[in-house]
Amino acid sequence: MKAFEKLALGVFPTPVHKLENISRLLGTQVYIKRDDMTGLGLGGNKVRKLEYLLADAKAKGAQVVFTTGGAQSNHAMLTAAACRKLGMTPVLILKKRGVTARQGNQLLEHLMGVDVRLMDTDSYEDIYAEMDRVGQEMGKPYYKIPCGGSNALGTLGYVDCVREIRDQGMQFDHIICAEGSGGTMAGLALGAKLYMPDTRVTGMMVDTDPFDRITVDLMREAAALLHADIVISREDFDLRDMCGPGYAISSQEGNAAVAMMAEQEGLFLDPVYTGKAFAGLIAMAEEGAFAPDDRVLFLHSGGAGGLFAVEM
Numbered sequence: 001m002k003a004f005e006k007l008a009l010g011v012f013p014t015p016v017h018k019l020e021n022i023s024r025l026l027g028t029q030v031y032i033k034r035d036d037m038t039g040l041g042l043g044g045n046k047v048r049k050l051e052y053l054l055a056d057a058k059a060k061g062a063q064v065v066f067t068t069g070g071a072q073s074n075h076a077m078l079t080a081a082a083c084r085k086l087g088m089t090p091v092l093i094l095k096k097r098g099v100t101a102r103q104g105n106q107l108l109e110h111l112m113g114v115d116v117r118l119m120d121t122d123s124y125e126d127i128y129a130e131m132d133r134v135g136q137e138m139g140k141p142y143y144k145i146p147c148g149g150s151n152a153l154g155t156l157g158y159v160d161c162v163r164e165i166r167d168q169g170m171q172f173d174h175i176i177c178a179e180g181s182g183g184t185m186a187g188l189a190l191g192a193k194l195y196m197p198d199t200r201v202t203g204m205m206v207d208t209d210p211f212d213r214i215t216v217d218l219m220r221e222a223a224a225l226l227h228a229d230i231v232i233s234r235e236d237f238d239l240r241d242m243c244g245p246g247y248a249i250s251s252q253e254g255n256a257a258v259a260m261m262a263e264q265e266g267l268f269l270d271p272v273y274t275g276k277a278f279a280g281l282i283a284m285a286e287e288g289a290f291a292p293d294d295r296v297l298f299l300h301s302g303g304a305g306g307l308f309a310v311e312m
């Protein structure tokens, strides 16, 4: 397969360990992959994607890096942190909707002295156009990273994650993750196909986008980048709707899952992504989707920054 250049932005491999109390409660073997400990900012899944995306930006001579997301985007915060480490200039053009006082990721961006612009729009097309306008105004070579870092190149970060798990000597029957913009789920599903073909990957959807199509498309595009000779279809993965009242609006089940993880294991999830994803895992266990001996891996994808900007 073809290999792509990537930068070393984080600390890998991240740990995998068993959740003893939760395993006992749910009647199956639950493990956690600690991608909340990826070693940059407060950790999180975007670091693996940024290792590829910013390598591409550097190779193309970019000095300024744009990205976008919601006002509390973990991805935007981690992009800024990575740019600081690399000596590139981050510019974040975020959706104004849902903005809070200087809390959570907004506070972290302030501490990094980042140029954050809040745009009163719901359209990413408007935001990408604004990036071009600002980039030309700045007069320096710039690079645009899409929302969530979810393009084919970013997806490769989670293909690597599955190889990393295999290289840690671990096998799992299931891998469960949150799905917000799709790159993480697509990378895990493609990685499982390549490196752990007996593992079923389930994406817990925390937004209302057409993730069946998005996931297949990203898997196919990433497989094409790798020159991997495989056939990808919708049957390669499972999805479950865990969005509840809406993206970035906490749900009752999600909050209960955040509380369960905190009370049982002393670990913190967030209400936007990982809490809803873990609620999906709990629901599957309650429905009997896992046998007592099944090994179920939950990807902790981070989100600590956002935890301090919500009311629960």
Ligand SMILES: *Cc1c(COP(=O)(O)O)cnc(C)c1O
Pocket (backbone or CB within 6 Å): 044, 045, 074, 075, 148, 150, 178, 179, 180, 181, 182, 183, 184, 185, 270, 273, 274, 301, 302, 303, 304
């Ligand atoms: C972005 C994010 C996700 C979702 O990953 P996608 O690749 O965007 O689907 C999950 N958890 C956290 C904490 C995130 O910040």
